[in-house]
Amino acid sequence: MHRDEDLQRLVAAVRELDPQPRQRRWVSVSFCVLDAVFSIGAHYDRHVVPVVGRVAADFGVASPSVPMSVPESADPVPLDAFLDRYPSSDELLAVAKNRQNTSTRGGIRKADAVLRYAAVLHENQVSTLDEARKLLIDDSRLNAVESALRQVPGEGASGVRRGYLWMLIGDQDTVKPDRMVLRWLARHGAETTPDSARLLLRDIARELSVGIDRRITAWEVDHAIWQDARSKH
Structure with a gap:
């Protein structure tokens, strides 16, 4: 279980990546x-x-x-x-x-x-x-x-x-936290397993959706992290 301040730090980091809906x-x-x-x-x-x-x-x-x-x-x-x-x-x-x-x-x-x-x-x-x-x-x-x-x-x-x-x-809430995603999370202070990362990404998506006019999905969070990690690979 991640502390609220740790979660909010991750939420802020992912928000900077500007998660977007699936394009194709x-x-x-x-x-x-x-x-x-x-x-x-x-x-x-x-x-x-x-x-x-x-x-x-x-x-x-x-x-x-x-x-x-x-x-x-x-x-x-x-x-x-x-x-x-x-x-x-x-x-x-x-x-x-x-x-x-x-x-x-x-x-x-x-x-x-x-x-x-x-x-x-x-x-x-x-x-x-x-x-x-x-x-x-x-x-x-x-x-x-x-x-x-x-x-x-x-x-x-x-x-x-x-x-x-x-x-x-087409399942927008099932994600694949692969090695690049896990490494990105670790660099941001969250040591996770694939199973715990799935839950964490859903929590991040839920927090990012608060106060905006659309629901950000776990897929969007996963993909934004993956793209950022790939750009630095």
Whole structure:
């Protein structure tokens, strides 16, 4: 539990970062899965964005991400089509051109983890972005899916990858306090674990929302911190 003065100091520091609403979103749940798996421990612009772009191009999708203001449309790469196109990691690797592993010791290819994630979701009647968002509000189904996703190597102790997937799909209050976020918090006097950081970021978001005409989300706080940490990395 952080003392109130410590929390207010963090709130002031985050306010200086000017957290903003999410600007863009992926147009397919398949792209969300790719991002969630490939982004862990990787440079986002050098590795993750190109992977999603190559897969999108393979499906003829010219714009894999769009501004948040763009109306929702049918998912162009549902997970059944994704799994049909890439029945094994070799097919996905040929397109993604990224052979990173989920961890440096004992990990599997991230491409393999993507297919396992996609299979779990598909087996639980989630094939499109709309179906994935409906999953987020169905606690019993979500618990079953999370239990299965935990078995995919690279899960980590705090489920950062899973939380990031839900965040990409549309949960504004689930965040992925990765190493850069944890280091930023530590530099500002808050030694946290991923689990305690999640709660702290929600507290910061709540405090920042007081007295203004919109609700600042935990995602906005997480992203503002992440961007600041990346700029100094």
